[in-house]
Amino acid sequence: MTKYRYDLPQRRGGIFLTDGGLETTLIFHRGIELPHFAAFVLLDSDEGRQQLKRYYESYLAIARDHSAGFVLDSPTWRANPDWGAKLDYDAAALRSINMRSIEFLDELRANWESPKMTCVISGAIGPRGDGYKAGNMDASEAEAYHAAQVSAFAEAGADLVTAYTLNGIDEAIGIARAAQALAIPVVISFTVETNGRLVRGETLREAIEAVDRETKNAPEFFLINCAHPTHFESALAAGEAWVNRIHGVRANASTKSHQELDESEVLDCGDPSDLGRRYADLRRSFPRMRILGGCCGTDHRHVAAICEACVVPRPRSG
Template sequence: MAKYRNNLPQMNGGLFLSDGGMETTLIFHDGVELPHFASFVLLDTAEGRQRLKGYYERYLDIARRRRTGFVLDSATWRANPDWGKKLGYDSEALEAVNTSSIRLLEELRDIWETPETPLVVSGAIGPRGDGYKAGNMNAAAYEAYHAAQIATFEEAGADMVAAYTMNNIDEAIGIVRAAKTLGMPCMISFTVETDGRLVTGRTLQEAIETTDSETGAYPLYYMINCAHPSHFASALAAGEPWLERVRGVKANASTKSHAELDNSETLDAGDPADLGRHYSALTASFPTMRILGGCCGTDHRHVAAICEACLPA
């Protein structure tokens, strides 16, 4: 059931948390094999679903104790046609797994939601290709490519859709247009390199302003993910109107570049307290940033540290 689709609580103020690096946590901490970095395969078994529930519940416990809202992103970052094909999933199987991901989040909401902790069910979308390498299709092709997954989330009753690790403006535009056609609220999260720019060389300002211009400013808001705060802090110039569109951060624990992380065989979990201090500085400088979580290398300890640093005692 789309409980909040027409009135998303994170748009009404207050701090909302999100989870950390799902795939890195499952692989490096829980010892789970995820082919092609795809966590959605766990939705196919009772054991896998229980594993995912346990993963989410570590974060939901933090949110309930601190009385914050929480955005529950589905385990479907890789659940699109190209990655599905590599894993043996046809269109029917992908529809089933994307639907199952929303059902799991609804089950968690039934258990964990309180008046002080609203839980938003969000259908997570990832890039068609690699999150660290830009694709080369036009916006219309990306719109057609991502439409089926968004339609499944709409039918399944997700409150919204969220596209993470976007490194290509055309792909962001295509996703937004597909969501707009279906009347689905959406969020776009861009990732940047160590110089604060997309891998294409475009700036965050260009990415956000162009996406807004080409879609009638349809996204609810934008976020930044899969980069350490030190990589993008300098790209955020205070006082410019586009910054008001940035509502959240899901940063990496590591200061390493995308290329270094891609070639690493061990997990760089960084320092949770230090990451919390970075988030505190960001939220102090940019009060619109109120949706806070983690990405690669982060886990519930990092989100707890972020919460501790950004919320008054």
């Protein structure tokens, strides 16, 4: 455990894949009920753990076949106090499930990692509320709120923590400070609306620069997730320093807005090949973007297409 915490391989370059849309895949493709969109509950049953194992292994196989690295994110996007309370998980139960999520990923890494495929374990943090709606916490409140989950990941031996689908600057600052206090690397991933801005109207530049300023550059780097490339491509300005802080993308399959996706009863899987080409275009313009995966509506097909477009496959023997 803590295998790479003090020397994250993502810092040294190379492509690292992630999984796709965990919750949407399990619900729409596998018919699994996830109360309140919470996948962490599956860790509490043998069948649930097997479902998660099969899910992750479909992506690990893609990375292995292309000799790419892989970031194993825990299924804990909803494993915080407010959502835990809705699911009858108290503080002790949440700490246990967060720690066990890292132990689960460590077992996967032991079976899959090789000299040609580095696997990094990340404790996944989600927003306190709805990722599509603005929250009201200030940075100090956010730090206190998320500290327990960060602490569980740190104690369990995660290499880093990653906060996904954040739409508020103060919450991002609080999470970064919580990780900083516990000496565990942290990555911040913002989501944007179709206009490329956060839900309150801030630009990505304003968000990233504010977090760096208020935390003394605590995040290792930033990501963008839960938005289609068409929503944020125009917001990225080649040559500006702040863009160099964005090291990856986990995009949605669909070009629909967050509101449209929220109201949809049918999964929009988009076009995996088109998504792969868009990632390749982003890589050409912004070569620092090397953490590549998916979010809502994406599955192993999308990540395979992204991989084919962005990663040169290793030669096959024989």
